[in-house]
Amino acid sequence: MSEEPVTRPVPARRRDTRLDAYAHNYAERTFGMTASAIRALFAVANRPEVVSLAGGMPNISDLPLDVVSSTLSDLVAERGTQAMQYGAGQGEPMIREQICEVMRLEAIQAHPDDVTVSVGSQQGLDLLTRIFCDPGDVVLCEAPSYVGALGVFRAYQCQVSHVAMDEHGLVPEALTEALAAHAAAGRRVKFLYTIPNFHNPAGVTQTLERRERIIEIAQAAGLLVVEDNPYGLLGFDGDPTPAIRSLDADNVVYLGSFSKTFAPGFRIGWVLAPHAVREKLVLAQESATLCPPVFSQFAISAYLSRHDWRGQIKQFREMYRERRDAMLAGLQTHMPAGTTWTRPTGGFFVWVRLPEGLDAQAMLPRAVSARVAYVPGNSFYADGLGSRHMRLSYCFPTPERIIEGTRRLGEVMAHEASLHETFGFLGSGAAGGPYEAPGANQS
């Protein structure tokens, strides 16, 4: 197999025998666009016999379909010509007010006028990067970081600079060092991108003290902080930690989403930004889409108005907690010696560090043959590191399937480990490296 099997573009169909007539016409940024590991994986991982611990799809089977059905039926009958018409580039006023209500659960005080609706929070990050980043600009990210964010930064030709994490998330001293290093080299850092809650993929959460320290450092350096928080309301232990944005309204841009607390198919997220930034975001949104999906906004707004959405989120939390417990129990039972992993207190993901000598990317085809899938850790680094790690997600399969998945995975790993003992290192690339598994707990 090739050194990088999962990042290759899907091959062209056989019927296309001619070369790409436009191969020499693409923009420079296009050469950095490659199919993500997660995308290539979906094709195999979606086969029913495979337990996929790879995807980040929420389990929405508990949603009250009868409520949604009657809500949409009434919406079309009563306000159909508004809901199906063009809307404001910034998003509809009503849902921007409700978004402020949602954010209050994480101690954020915000004005609806500072909210811009986006096509999922992914597009919020795309627009934000569009308005801030020229090619070569530096963006700071945790090590590891969200694969979709790394894709956006690559598309805008940014230089990603990873900052170390531990069991409490981003390490403040590492942030200070990174800022000093870039300043010394005369490089401009455009923003810090951070996922404070139930990190994707690392599964760790910043303490409040650490958030305060990070924002102090950012203020001193004039650094914009981009807080990406799709999972914040899906914590298993008590109230949410106050958002970084709740500590500083001027230096933080907050990205939110309905994809995990309601449903991703409507593609509605948002950006809360200081007013001047918000103005630019709206112009960028108008240029990109004219307006975000109006019907989706009306649909979510009506759902929030008519349904006990707080109760629904509570139910989601219970469901995901049960799955997290299943995964931790399965790992405890089935992982070979030398494996470590994080213990998330919310969200969807566990970050696993393999025993010495094992390589998650090289092992993936063998895991899929054994009917279990995951995402190799190097997908979450801009610099090729991380292949001794893997991300396991517990959000979508049932608890029974999760445990079965960890069992299959344990067998594959034990087999790999025995091969390693006999024949030495099996990896395809750089394993380990300076960024260790944050807050790994010995199994």
Next chain:
Amino acid sequence: MSEEPVTRPVPARRRDTRLDAYAHNYAERTFGMTASAIRALFAVANRPEVVSLAGGMPNISDLPLDVVSSTLSDLVAERGTQAMQYGAGQGEPMIREQICEVMRLEAIQAHPDDVTVSVGSQQGLDLLTRIFCDPGDVVLCEAPSYVGALGVFRAYQCQVSHVAMDEHGLVPEALTEALAAHAAAGRRVKFLYTIPNFHNPAGVTQTLERRERIIEIAQAAGLLVVEDNPYGLLGFDGDPTPAIRSLDADNVVYLGSFSKTFAPGFRIGWVLAPHAVREKLVLAQESATLCPPVFSQFAISAYLSRHDWRGQIKQFREMYRERRDAMLAGLQTHMPAGTTWTRPTGGFFVWVRLPEGLDAQAMLPRAVSARVAYVPGNSFYADGLGSRHMRLSYCFPTPERIIEGTRRLGEVMAHEASLHETFGFLGSGAAGGPYEAPGANQS
């Protein structure tokens, strides 16, 4: 009043007294982003006492809301967990098949695998420009051209080069000349952007012969043609003209939309592209949004399956034809001598050339005072020309309101013309210029 009243950004709220802390941090492309004339206009033009001939909103009041309501209700009840989940970056297979069926009405033979779904065709153009254009690259556009396309090209820092039109649309000889001039100057032309049917804003349509000539020129020059066709099925006289894409599958990228044939609020358009280009588009879409709105795709797909959508489009055509007739009659009655305009055979827009000495941009505030709104012609040029023209749209107001709007407009123009006779030129900028009104008919 200022020289460019309608392109100013909306002023910041009073409570924001501090300066923009990030003013020096934005990307270079962001400095080119300014509020569009149409956006600023909406605030005033939406007041009920104003007859707005400015907006391009389709009139969707004839849609069968009962059918849509029950379709969506059933969709959620039967396939809700699919329709509300994440989907494919390229778009859902079922709607891509139906899109091919829609395109067959314009003689396009296409494979669903070559279709990428976008957030309205606006986002299709955004993604296409993203994959093709580096800063400084040349894009050829008709003179005038769609304001939203010019905004995209500006956001990607392209250099727009206008090509003359006449009553049959883009002039082939002018295209040849433009290509030669850019080649001689060593500038790379990335593509030609053209709206062949019922042009926005010019209201003219390319004949089949002219389409053939344009594609010959493009083939000889290795030029990619981007065919933007939101209005193609809304013609008033017989069958649609075959699309440029129907003449050449390899050198044309086609942009389509459900915004005018169904409803814009779902934000679903598409790009039909040669396979290699499609691959890049999907990667760009994944980076921009993960996937286009899944629920919207299921909703439109279900509507197309359950409703006589061809009959619905026929009904839309009748409704818009009646409005076009009202506008042409109103112009005939109320325009002062020296005014000329195009006679669209479909779509939404009439392009009006003012009598000598009048300036559409300078006149706009006086028109709004007289309770009628339009879009000044310079919005449709990248180079500041066009202020002797204005775009009038007949899509949204009732026929009675359209006639009343032309009456009010005629009064304002007559008053301006008499002032001009007394005091001389009243304009704010360059009136006229090399790009005359295409195919103008004397009133």
